Amino acid sequence: MSKAFKVKDQHIQNLGNIVGGSKSILYHKEDLMAYDCDGFTLHKHLPKAVVFPKDTKEVSELVKYCSTHHLPFLARGAGTGLSGGAIPLNGEVIISLVRMKRLLSVDLENRRAVVEPGFVNLKLTNSISDKGYYYAPDPSSQYCCTIGGNVAENAGGAHCLKYGVTTNHILGLEVVLPDGEIIEIGQYGIPDSPGYDLLGLLTGSEGTLGIVTKITVRILKNPEAKQTVLAYFDRIEDGSQAVSDIISNGIVPAALEMMDKIAIEGVEAAAFPVGHTKDIEALLLIEVDGISEGIDEQINQILAVCKSRNVREVKVAVDEQERGRWWANRKTGFGAMGAISPDYLVQDGVIPRSKLPEVLNKINQVSIEFGLRIANIFHAGDGNLHPLVLFDARKPGETEKALKAGSACLQVCADAGGTITGEHGVGIEKREEMRFVFNDDEIVSQTNIRDVFNPNNLLNAGKLFPSPGRCVEIKQELKEKTSSPII
Ligand SMILES: Cc1cc2nc3c(=O)[nH]c(=O)nc-3n(C[C@H](O)[C@H](O)[C@H](O)COP(=O)(O)OP(=O)(O)OC[C@H]3O[C@@H](n4cnc5c(N)ncnc54)[C@H](O)[C@@H]3O)c2cc1C
Numbered sequence: 001m002s003k004a005f006k007v008k009d010q011h012i013q014n015l016g017n018i019v020g021g022s023k024s025i026l027y028h029k030e031d032l033m034a035y036d037c038d039g040f041t042l043h044k045h046l047p048k049a050v051v052f053p054k055d056t057k058e059v060s061e062l063v064k065y066c067s068t069h070h071l072p073f074l075a076r077g078a079g080t081g082l083s084g085g086a087i088p089l090n091g092e093v094i095i096s097l098v099r100m101k102r103l104l105s106v107d108l109e110n111r112r113a114v115v116e117p118g119f120v121n122l123k124l125t126n127s128i129s130d131k132g133y134y135y136a137p138d139p140s141s142q143y144c145c146t147i148g149g150n151v152a153e154n155a156g157g158a159h160c161l162k163y164g165v166t167t168n169h170i171l172g173l174e175v176v177l178p179d180g181e182i183i184e185i186g187q188y189g190i191p192d193s194p195g196y197d198l199l200g201l202l203t204g205s206e207g208t209l210g211i212v213t214k215i216t217v218r219i220l221k222n223p224e225a226k227q228t229v230l231a232y233f234d235r236i237e238d239g240s241q242a243v244s245d246i247i248s249n250g251i252v253p254a255a256l257e258m259m260d261k262i263a264i265e266g267v268e269a270a271a272f273p274v275g276h277t278k279d280i281e282a283l284l285l286i287e288v289d290g291i292s293e294g295i296d297e298q299i300n301q302i303l304a305v306c307k308s309r310n311v312r313e314v315k316v317a318v319d320e321q322e323r324g325r326w327w328a329n330r331k332t333g334f335g336a337m338g339a340i341s342p343d344y345l346v347q348d349g350v351i352p353r354s355k356l357p358e359v360l361n362k363i364n365q366v367s368i369e370f371g372l373r374i375a376n377i378f379h380a381g382d383g384n385l386h387p388l389v390l391f392d393a394r395k396p397g398e399t400e401k402a403l404k405a406g407s408a409c410l411q412v413c414a415d416a417g418g419t420i421t422g423e424h425g426v427g428i429e430k431r432e433e434m435r436f437v438f439n440d441d442e443i444v445s446q447t448n449i450r451d452v453f454n455p456n457n458l459l460n461a462g463k464l465f466p467s468p469g470r471c472v473e474i475k476q477e478l479k480e481k482t483s484s485p486i487i
Pocket of ligand 1: 075082084117146149206211
């Protein structure tokens with residue numbers, strides 16, 4: 001422990017002692033301000049402290065300390081979450097996992113790798129690509145977000161249409177429970193375990209059930225061949241219909257992304273323009289991969305579908321450089337909105353793919369109703385929409401208006417038989433919108449599961465579920481009806 005570390009606040013002193021002194025704890029206001037929000041910047045709260053453990057043992061000791069002293073705490077990866085999951089609403093002690101960032105092992109024979117939670121997503125693919133392997137889940141933030149954060153949010157990405165989201169690639173977890181106990185879920189080398197699917201439960205639990213300290217992931221062999229198509233449409237309805245047609249023709253592209261006119265204006269004004277035609281209403285970025293045989297046939301089918309849907313122009317990437325430019329343009333799409341608007345709010349609804357034309361039309365009506373421009377950049381193949389509400393926080397009342405417009409977009413998705421998040425999580429942003437898809441009983445059932453793991457609700461409290469109200473009454477009624485604890 002560093003000798004110089006001596007502070008008046010006993011909790012800070014003790015937490016600092018666990019992680020080895022002043023180099024591994026932040027507690028001055030000016031330092032804490034960098035941790036008052038994540039990628040959802042509309043809410044800000046200062047944490048009590050930020051601690052940087054170096055291993056699972058330290059995480060466990062920190063958690064035990066917080067639990068014993070009733071200090072609220074939460075885990076944080078890179079802080080790129082878009083729903084406020086890492087915001088310290090209750091002045092939490094933030095346990096940052098960024099120093100636990102090692103690639104622990106790669107087992108090509110069994111096609112798996114073991115990483116610490118702070119390991120950055122893209123680094124995994126970069127570490128194994130020379131051996132012909134990659135890690136499939138590819139959120140657009142993959143150059144900086146952590147695999148621990150991906151597990152907590154069950155992150156998706158452009159290539160999740162064919163390969164599945166994070167949960168489909170997690171084989172084992174080491175987790176520190178909210179009382180400090182360290183458990184392992186999943187067995188190394190065994191594809192499935194008997195009993196309840198705890199891996200499935202933990203993945204996507206938004207940091208409310210435990211802190212993930214080690215992750216075994218599935219890695220895949222690089223596809224033999226890959227081809228990418230860019231298609232420009234004069235009418236958004238034609239682009240949307242082409243999405244449905246491609247899939248109903250039996251093709252499952254590795255990725256099938258869409259951008260509308262406002263989104264194209266943004267990406268062309270930002271850091272990675274590629275010269276997209278601007279007077280169109282929609283573009284599709286379509287990628288197919290697999291064994292070489294059959295790829296050309298799939299591309300021909302895709303071109304035929306686009307033509308049948310009145311595509312204005314369609315082209316196939318001539319080489320890896322061109323493909324890379326198209327993807328950089330797409331993957332930096334959210335941030336690119338900063339080039340055309342002072343502020344923007346990212347939404348994340350899911351709809352049945354066949355409802356795309358109808359839902360995009362309704363989102364346009366939301367835009368008109370609220371008087372705010374809404375850009376759409378999204379994983380069209382999965383029906384995972386990302387309406388980006390553009391606004392100017394300097395104008396009085398406009399932030400509130402943007403939040404309401406975002407919520408209205410989610411209502412449109414729920415009404416279309418979809419749901420309120422595909423990959424960014426609920427966090428604090430969409431807590432109330434949980435009521436669009438779950439009734440009180442269903443919410444209570446879910447908080448009962450949380451309470452089994454996190455009975456004192458000290459870990460990441462106030463996230464994922466609507467503010468207490470009728471749900472609390474239901475819980476009380478249930479408790480009165482049964483002598484045994486509700487589980
Ligand atoms: C420009 C941009 C593009 C994005 N694109 C995508 C996309 O395509 N797909 C997608 O799914 N998301 C996307 N995101 C959202 C975000 O990157 C993901 O949600 C990511 O998984 C968050 O990882 P993180 O390390 O930043 O986690 P954080 O933001 O630090 O934390 C997110 C949540 O996970 C919890 N958590 C973090 N680490 C752990 C751990 N070790 N154990 C338990 N809980 C933990 C936190 O408490 C919090 O609730 C994007 C974000 C940005 C800014």
